[in-house]
Amino acid sequence: MFCPNCGEELKEGSRFCTGCGTELARYVIPTAEKARGEAGPKPLSQSMSEDAGLDNAVNNAEDASSGTAEDKSNKRAKRTGVAALLASTVQLAGVNVPAFALAAAGAVAAGVIACVVALGIGAIQPLGEPPAREESEQQRANREAHEALDSVVSEYREIIRSEDPSELLRSWDSEERNNPESKHSHAGSALLNYYHESLSTRDPNLTPDFSAIRYAYVDIDDDGTDELIVCDTLSERSPNTIIAAYDLRSGNVETFLYSILRRRYSLCSDNVIYSSGDGGVYMLVYSFFKLDANGQKTELESFSTNRNNTRGVVEGTHVIAGEVVEETVDPITAGKSTLTGMRAGEIVDEMRKKYPARTDLDWQEL
Numbered sequence: 001m002f003c004p005n006c007g008e009e010l011k012e013g014s015r016f017c018t019g020c021g022t023e024l025a026r027y028v029i030p031t032a033e034k035a036r037g038e039a040g041p042k043p044l045s046q047s048m049s050e051d052a053g054l055d056n057a058v059n060n061a062e063d064a065s066s067g068t069a070e071d072k073s074n075k076r077a078k079r080t081g082v083a084a085l086l087a088s089t090v091q092l093a094g095v096n097v098p099a100f101a102l103a104a105a106g107a108v109a110a111g112v113i114a115c116v117v118a119l120g121i122g123a124i125q126p127l128g129e130p131p132a133r134e135e136s137e138q139q140r141a142n143r144e145a146h147e148a149l150d151s152v153v154s155e156y157r158e159i160i161r162s163e164d165p166s167e168l169l170r171s172w173d174s175e176e177r178n179n180p181e182s183k184h185s186h187a188g189s190a191l192l193n194y195y196h197e198s199l200s201t202r203d204p205n206l207t208p209d210f211s212a213i214r215y216a217y218v219d220i221d222d223d224g225t226d227e228l229i230v231c232d233t234l235s236e237r238s239p240n241t242i243i244a245a246y247d248l249r250s251g252n253v254e255t256f257l258y259s260i261l262r263r264r265y266s267l268c269s270d271n272v273i274y275s276s277g278d279g280g281v282y283m284l285v286y287s288f289f290k291l292d293a294n295g296q297k298t299e300l301e302s303f304s305t306n307r308n309n310t311r312g313v314v315e316g317t318h319v320i321a322g323e324v325v326e327e328t329v330d331p332i333t334a335g336k337s338t339l340t341g342m343r344a345g346e347i348v349d350e351m352r353k354k355y356p357a358r359t360d361l362d363w364q365e366l
Contacts, residue, residue, distance in 0.1 A: 138224045145248040146217065149228040152246055152253060153215055155187035156230060157366045160210045170199050186255060190244035193260045209234055214363035220271050223293035229267065240266045240357050256295050268355040272300065282307035282314045286348050288355050303347050316344040
């Protein structure tokens with residue numbers, strides 16, 4: 001072993017240096033017994049003083065060792081800087097905190113922030129518009145249909161919001177009578193057909209309530225592309241009485257259903273269409289059918305009546321899926337013109353219960 005103060009080589013276990021007389025025991029780590037006997041940690045000033053003595057001893061030993069003067073000076077400078085950092089403190093909230101602890105905490109915090117930033121770069125989306133998704137052929141067809149049919153909605157809106165919609169339609173009706181070749185918009189023609197009676201009579205009690213007109217987009221024929229339906233929601237016959245229905249076919253807007261005075265259409269559940277026709281007293285046709293993408297009709301169920309004046313009865317025929325399932329004969333009662341109380345009336349009521357009016361449509365105001 002060597003003296004940490006002067007570098008003198010000493011025997012193992014020596015208590016004092018034979019060269020300079022330095023007590024060697026203060027540089028030896030105390031035994032467990034001595035450690036337990038200490039009252040507590042040494043004061044900071046004493047610890048720093050002892051550390052300085054130890055540093056001097058190490059420097060002396062280093063001077064006595066081999067190596068160039070420059071190498072020894074560099075080692076001593078590094079050791080002195082580290083020692084100064086370990087010994088220095090910073091006061092935070094009245095507490096002395098070792099400077100090296102603050103430096104270590106800062107390094108850890110910087111590392112955590114760097115990791116968070118690196119992980120978050122991939123998750124953060126750039127500001128601005130989200131990337132556009134590729135439009136499917138079906139989505140494109142539906143979008144184009146809505147764009148074209150929106151022009152029909154605008155036609156209805158222009159008429160209904162005019163100063164006097166009834167007078168406007170009457171003028172068009174008169175124009176058509178004088179010139180059958182005259183053409184009006186999709187909306188104008190449909191409204192003339194639907195309100196023809198009330199517009200012709202000028203009866204104040206029959207003045208159309210245009211505020212009850214609503215429209216909705218719905219895929220009636222189940223082809224994936226919406227059709228436009230314009231309805232009278234206050235009709236006595238059905239809450240979904242169709243004024244007209246439109247589709248975009250081969251790039252053109254076409255009317256594929258429209259109601260008139262003696263024939264009304266309405267929309268039922270499961271896209272079943274209900275048609276009620278009135279050909280006169282006891283000459284009625286009730287039909288429930290569906291439409292395919294080509295506009296072809298598939299009749300589900302129907303019931304028709306005919307008045308047989310010779311026999312004085314009302315004859316009825318009930319058809320389901322193309323087959324006659326029942327024929328009825330009800331006597332005509334004087335002064336009576338409805339099917340109430342007849343077997344024919346019961347069949348009509350049963351059919352309408354089987355195909356209730358659709359109530360889940362998102363009707364929009366005009």
